[in-house]
Amino acid sequence: MRILGIETSCDDTGAAIYDSHQGLIVHRLASQVDLHQPYGGVVPELAARDHIRVLLPLIDSLIKDPVNDAKKLDAVAYTAGPGLVGALLVGASLGKSLAQSWGVPAIGIHHMEGHLLSPMLEDSPPAFPFLALLVSGGHTLLVDVEAAGNYKILGQSVDDAAGEAFDKTAKLLGLDYPGGPAIAKAAAGGDANRFTFPRPMTNRPGLDFSFSGLKTHTLTTAQKHHLDEQTIADIALAFEIAVADTLKIKCSRALSQTRRKRLVVAGGVGANQRLRATLQKFADQNEVRLFYPRAEFCTDNGAMIAYAGCFRLALAGLATGEPAVNAHANTCAFDVHPRWSLEDIESPPG
Ligand code: KG4
Numbered sequence: 001m002r003i004l005g006i007e008t009s010c011d012d013t014g015a016a017i018y019d020s021h022q023g024l025i026v027h028r029l030a031s032q033v034d035l036h037q038p039y040g041g042v043v044p045e046l047a048a049r050d051h052i053r054v055l056l057p058l059i060d061s062l063i064k065d066p067v068n069d070a071k072k073l074d075a076v077a078y079t080a081g082p083g084l085v086g087a088l089l090v091g092a093s094l095g096k097s098l099a100q101s102w103g104v105p106a107i108g109i110h111h112m113e114g115h116l117l118s119p120m121l122e123d124s125p126p127a128f129p130f131l132a133l134l135v136s137g138g139h140t141l142l143v144d145v146e147a148a149g150n151y152k153i154l155g156q157s158v159d160d161a162a163g164e165a166f167d168k169t170a171k172l173l174g175l176d177y178p179g180g181p182a183i184a185k186a187a188a189g190g191d192a193n194r195f196t197f198p199r200p201m202t203n204r205p206g207l208d209f210s211f212s213g214l215k216t217h218t219l220t221t222a223q224k225h226h227l228d229e230q231t232i233a234d235i236a237l238a239f240e241i242a243v244a245d246t247l248k249i250k251c252s253r254a255l256s257q258t259r260r261k262r263l264v265v266a267g268g269v270g271a272n273q274r275l276r277a278t279l280q281k282f283a284d285q286n287e288v289r290l291f292y293p294r295a296e297f298c299t300d301n302g303a304m305i306a307y308a309g310c311f312r313l314a315l316a317g318l319a320t321g322e323p324a325v326n327a328h329a330n331t332c333a334f335d336v337h338p339r340w341s342l343e344d345i346e347s348p349p350g
C-alpha cells in the first residue's frame with residue numbers, strides 16, 4: 001500500500017508518501033516560522049490561510065517526484081486532531097477531496113499517535129511494549145504503549161506543555177519564536193553555576209507535569225536582573241536543565257512503575273540536545289534503551305501521519321476482514337477534533 005500523509009495541525013505544512021513495503025518514499029515540509037515570527041507565536045487564521053496556499057502544490061511536487069514511481073496512491077491519511085481547527089480543516093478537506101477523486105479511502109489520524117509512532121520510520125525501530133514521552137508544543141504526555149494502538153496515559157501536563165514553556169520563556173527573554181531552538185542556542189553560552197531553577201512536581205508522587213511555575217520563576221529571575229547577553233544565556237541554560245531534569249525524573253518513575261525497558265521520546269522538544277543527553281545518561285545507567293525519530297521527525301511532519309495512516313488502515317482491514325476503509329472515509333463531512341485524547345483514539349469526540 002502506498003499512502004499520502006498530510007499534516008496541518010499547527011504551523012507546519014507537511015506531506016509525505018509512505019509505502020508499506022518500501023518504507024518512506026518522499027516527504028516535504030513548508031515551515032511557517034517566518035510568517036508567525038513577528039507575532040511571537042502562532043496566529044491561527046494566518047496558519048490556516050498559509051496551509052491553503054501551500055498544501056496542494058506541496059502534494060503535487062511529492063506525487064511528481066521521480067522517486068515516487070507508483071502510478072497511483074492507495075489511500076490518504078490526514079491529521080484530524082488535536083490542533084487548531086482552521087488549520088486542521090485545510091488538511092482534512094483537501095485530503096478527503098483527493099481521496100474521493102482518486103476513489104481511495106481517507107483516514108483521520110490522531111496527531112499524537114503520529115508523534116508516538118514516528119520512531120518507527122527509523123532503521124532500528126523500538127519493539128513493543130515501551131514507554132513514550134511525548135513532548136510537543138501542545139502536549140506533554142507519558143504513555144504506556146503495550147502495542148501499537150494500545151495506549152494508556154500515565155501522566156500529562158496540568159498546565160503548559162513542555163514546548164509551550166520553551167516558547168513562552170523565550171518570549172519573555174526577548175528570544176525568537178519558536179522558543180525551543182532559540183533557548184537551546186542561547187543556553188549554549190550559559191554558565192550552569194549561576195542559577196538553579198526548580199524541578200516542578202518532582203518532590204511529590206505522581207507522573208503529571210506542571211511547567212507554568214517554572215515559567216513564572218524564570219520571569220521573576222529575569223525581572224531581577226539586567227538582561228544582557230550573558231544573563232539571558234545563563235537563565236536559558238538554567239531553564240533548559242530544569243526541564244530536562246524534570247522530564248528525566250518523571251520518565252525514571254514511570255519506567256520503574258511499568259517495568260518497561262524501552263523509552264521512546266518524540267515531539268518537538270525531543271529534538272533538544274540537552275534533553276537527549278540527559279536521558280541518554282540515565283538510560284545507560286539503568287539498562288534502558290532509548291529511541292528517537294531523527295530530529296526533523298521530532299517536530300511536525302507528514303511522514304509520521306502517513307506511517308500512522310498505514311498502520312490504522314491495516315488494523316481496520318484486519319479487524320473487519322474487509323478491505324481497509326475508514327468509517328468517515330467516503331462521507332463529505334470534514335470532521336476534525338481540535339481537542340481529542342489519545343486514550344479516546346477509537347471514539348473521537350462528536
Ligand atoms: O511537535 P511540534 O513540532 O508541534 C506540536 O505538535 O506542538 O513541537 C513544537 C514545539 C515548539 O514548542 C518548539 O519550541 C519545540 O517543539 N521545539 C524545541 C526544539 N525544537 C522544537 N524545544 C526544545 N528544543 C528544541 N531543539
Ligand code: ZN
Binds near residue numbers: 111
Ligand atoms: Zn506535533
